[in-house]
Amino acid sequence: MNDMNIDVGAHLKAVRQMYGLSQRELAKRAGVTNGLISLIEQNRVSPSVSSLKKVLDGIPMTLADFFTLDLAGRSPVFFARDELADIGTGSVELRLVGSQLPKRSMSILHERYPGGADTGDEVLSHAGEEGGVVVKGRIELTVAGEARTLGPGDAYYFKSLLPHRFRNPGTEDCEIVSASSPPTF
Amino acid sequence: MNDMNIDVGAHLKAVRQMYGLSQRELAKRAGVTNGLISLIEQNRVSPSVSSLKKVLDGIPMTLADFFTLDLAGRSPVFFARDELADIGTGSVELRLVGSQLPKRSMSILHERYPGGADTGDEVLSHAGEEGGVVVKGRIELTVAGEARTLGPGDAYYFKSLLPHRFRNPGTEDCEIVSASSPPTF
DNA sequence: TCATGTCGTTCATGATATTAAACACCCGGA
DNA sequence: TCCGGGTGTTTAATATCATGAACGACATGA
Numbered sequence: 001m002n003d004m005n006i007d008v009g010a011h012l013k014a015v016r017q018m019y020g021l022s023q024r025e026l027a028k029r030a031g032v033t034n035g036l037i038s039l040i041e042q043n044r045v046s047p048s049v050s051s052l053k054k055v056l057d058g059i060p061m062t063l064a065d066f067f068t069l070d071l072a073g074r075s076p077v078f079f080a081r082d083e084l085a086d087i088g089t090g091s092v093e094l095r096l097v098g099s100q101l102p103k104r105s106m107s108i109l110h111e112r113y114p115g116g117a118d119t120g121d122e123v124l125s126h127a128g129e130e131g132g133v134v135v136k137g138r139i140e141l142t143v144a145g146e147a148r149t150l151g152p153g154d155a156y157y158f159k160s161l162l163p164h165r166f167r168n169p170g171t172e173d174c175e176i177v178s179a180s181s182p183p184t185f
Numbered sequence: 186m187n188d189m190n191i192d193v194g195a196h197l198k199a200v201r202q203m204y205g206l207s208q209r210e211l212a213k214r215a216g217v218t219n220g221l222i223s224l225i226e227q228n229r230v231s232p233s234v235s236s237l238k239k240v241l242d243g244i245p246m247t248l249a250d251f252f253t254l255d256l257a258g259r260s261p262v263f264f265a266r267d268e269l270a271d272i273g274t275g276s277v278e279l280r281l282v283g284s285q286l287p288k289r290s291m292s293i294l295h296e297r298y299p300g301g302a303d304t305g306d307e308v309l310s311h312a313g314e315e316g317g318v319v320v321k322g323r324i325e326l327t328v329a330g331e332a333r334t335l336g337p338g339d340a341y342y343f344k345s346l347l348p349h350r351f352r353n354p355g356t357e358d359c360e361i362v363s364a365s366s367p368p369t370f
Numbered sequence: 371t372c373a374t375g376t377c378g379t380t381c382a383t384g385a386t387a388t389t390a391a392a393c394a395c396c397c398g399g400a
Numbered sequence: 401t402c403c404g405g406g407t408g409t410t411t412a413a414t415a416t417c418a419t420g421a422a423c424g425a426c427a428t429g430a
Contacts, residue, residue, distance in 0.1 A: 006248065008234055022406080022407070022408085023407080023408065023409095024406090024407085024408090032388080032389090033388070033389055033390070034408080034409095035388080035389070035390080035391090035408095035409080035410080035411095036387080036388055036389075037408095038408060038409055038410085039387085039388085039409090039410090041408090042408095042409085045233075045386075045387055045388080046233040046234050046235035046236075046386090046387080047233060047234055047387075047388090048230075048231040048232060048233045048234070048387070048388090048416080048417075049193055049231050049232055049233070049234060049237055050231035051231075051387080051388075052234055062252070063191065063252040064249070064252035064253045066252075067247070067248045067249035067251075067252055067253075068249045068252075068253060084338075084340060095340075097316050097317075097318065097340040097341070097342050098316060098340075098342035105314050105366045106291065106314060106316065106364055106366045108316040108317065108318065108340070108342065108364055110318045110338065110340065128290065129289065129290050129291060131282050131283060131291065131293040131364075132282075132293065132362070133282060133293065133295045133362045135320045135360075135362065144203045153269075153295065155269060155282040155283075155293070155295065156282070157282050157283035157289070157293065159254075161246075161250050161253075161254050162203065163203060163204050175320075177317070177318045177320065177362035179291055179293055179316075179364030179366075181290045181291045181364075181366045207376075207377065207378085208377080208378065208379095209376080209377080209378090217418075217419085218418070218419055218420065219377095219378080219379095220378095220379080220380080220381095220418080220419070220420075220421090221417085221418055221419075222378095223378060223379060223380085224379090224380090224417085224418080226378090227378095227379085230416075230417055230418080231416085231417085232417075232418090233386080233387075233417070233418090236417080236418075
């Protein structure tokens with residue numbers, strides 16, 4: 001999911017070759033010129049989204065797939081509460097279950113928000129999904145601009161891409177057990 | 186996903202507004218002009234990949250996330266405790282978060298085991314991984330023949346293939362919040 | 371009422387993407 | 401040797417994008 005420095009040209013070239021297409025073949029199927037594909041692959045131009053889409057249609061591959069594509073014993077089972085790694089910042093306590101496990105498919109957290117605590121102004125946002133159940137106290141959760149206050153037994157589940165923020169508006173501590181997949185931590 | 190007919194303009198607008206940014210704010214953060222964002226959102230131009238990337242950097246969001254994000258299928262996010270579907274059998278209560286969501290990558294459960302309750306003689310075993318945190322009371326968990334009693338704040342995480350069983354040996358109710366991926370329910 | 375600020379839109383112009391055609395290279399066959 | 405057909409690359413002309421500044425509409429307050 002790292003397209004920070006995605007090299008569109010090299011990426012397109014790799015994809016094209018994986019499908020066994022020449023620049024001219026692909027150009028013909030995509031309805032563009034072979035020269036354009038050459039220029040794109042050399043990063044001498046940054047194609048418009050519409051023309052990149054046309055090119056990918058000739059493969060065929062979606063824009064989402066193009067940008068998503070990545071080219072690049074017996075574990076412990078039980079964890080005492082004190083063994084959970086605290087990865088929280090500031091006053092918020094985030095205790096991660098199984099931090100030492102090499103390849104997890106989820107992050108399970110035991111979270112505690114003191115009264116007034118929140119996850120900060122900066123918006124949290126990452127791939128995958130997350131959900132949780134409020135165990136104690138009350139939390140105000142804002143997802144994609146929509147806010148709601150949840151109490152004990154209430155729950156949430158959303159795509160982590162949506163901007164979200166947790167805030168404890170009261171004075172009593174709030175505890176949550178949450179999970180996210182793929183793992184955030 | 187679905188970017189067959191992706192409307193880049195409307196999509197950008199929705200994302201921008203979701204993050205509470207004006208065209209000018211976003212333009213400033215992205216290092217482009219507000220006019221360009223206006224034109225893109227009206228689909229009067231198809232931005233180059235490089236300028237779309239600049240714009241998304243101002244949010245911030247990756248190209249992959251932008252093209253992957255599904256806005257049409259915006260699902261419910263918040264669930265009151267009474268809305269959680271009880272899928273338990275016998276005396277054990279299993280409340281599933283987001284049972285109505287079409288495609289989840291996890292099952293998140295709020296579980297309650299009355300005193301003496303257990304998950305039955307037959308051993309549970311399925312693909313994937315699961316973990317959880319004990320919220321209240323005590324539970325005896327047996328995984329691959331190894332048993333341990335966990336109290337509030339204690340946790341577990343294991344591959345679901347390992348035979349496992351939950352039992353409440355005491356008289357007080359025991360509550361757990363758990364997650365499994367891929368979803369069991 | 372007028373001033374100030376922010377919103378999104380528009381337009382002329384300069385910058386860049388895209389085309390069409392030519393170019394250089396390599397290979398297998400006459 | 402030279403030809404035809406396959407690569408990918410380059411160039412000049414054209415189409416499109418991106419900028420900077422101005423615009424009208426809508427708020428908030430003095």
